[in-house]
Amino acid sequence: MTDFEVFDERFARFFMENAPVKRLATGFDWVEGPVWFGDMGCLLFSDIPNNKILRWSPDGVSVFRQPSNYANGHTRDRQGRLISCEHGTRRVTRTEWDGSITVIADSFEGKRLNSPNDVVVATDGAIWFTDPHYGIQTDYEGFRGEQELPCNVYRVDPAGGIEAVITDINCPNGLAFSPDETRLYVADTGRMFSQDTRHILRFDMVDGRPRNGRPFHIIAVGAADGIRLDSDGNLWSSAGDGVRCLSPDGVLLGLVRVPEGVSNLCFGGRAKHQLFITATTSLYSVVLNRGGAQRP
Secondary structure, eight states: OSSSEEEEGGGGSSSOOOOEEEEEEEEOOOEEEEEEETTTTTEEEEEEETTTEEEETTTEEEEEESOOOEEEEEEEEETTEEEOOOOOOOEEEEEEESOOEEEEESTTTEEEOOOOOEEEEEETTTTEEEEOOOOSOSTTTTTOOOOSOOOOOEOOOOTTTTTEEEEESSSSEEEEOTTTSSSEEEEETSSSSSSTTTTEEEEEEEEEEEEEEEEEOOSSOOOOOOOOOOOOOOOOOOOOOEEEEOOOOSSEEEEEEOOOOEEEEEEGGGOOOOOEETTOOOEEEEBBBBBBOOOH
């Protein structure tokens, strides 16, 4: 089986015949949240059930943090620091350069967050994250808890103020800005495999806030968990059969086939042309003729 399936001729230019999908590491329970650290030449990602953040480099895999408070999604802020969504503590944190942990958000209007899932940082320094209920509904130690808030998308401004900016999605999961930040994309995995809820929504950014939310694309197999944009605004989404590539107007261009269900992805490597893919028990990558959007 070929590693790529082309639905639109544009996609044929995005990959190289001599650059197949490679499995970099395996043996995990459920991997998530990849984030590239170019200055350290490594990728960080979560193995949620094993309560670890792992570090991959060409030299192999090592433990970056254990326990990780069952961390899920990660990104970097404008200063390059690690921002993490922690299921076990129901909070979003920042790892300072000295290794200490700063809590970015753990509550809203006096109520505990559910289980922060994925996170991005805008160019103004604001931290945006999704807060579905998956973490507090699992049986891992430290996860079970009472849901106190709806499943919202939040924005934390650089001064620390928090607001719920999207409140009408069943279960917001992955999120990503377009390269010019005129659009925000949010994956709704409300019932995971329901045709009505396994879709990606697109919002217009108006005065720094999301408006006019509307369906962008329905994922045909599995769910749109993690999403990222390339430098031309094409959206790359996780799915049950691999990574799906969508044009800025929502046309399915092609599929990167992966032998396990994909949870998340990010661009990294030299010039951000390497697509790293977390998929169930393994970490994969493929080198593309596309570069990731130049974001943290």
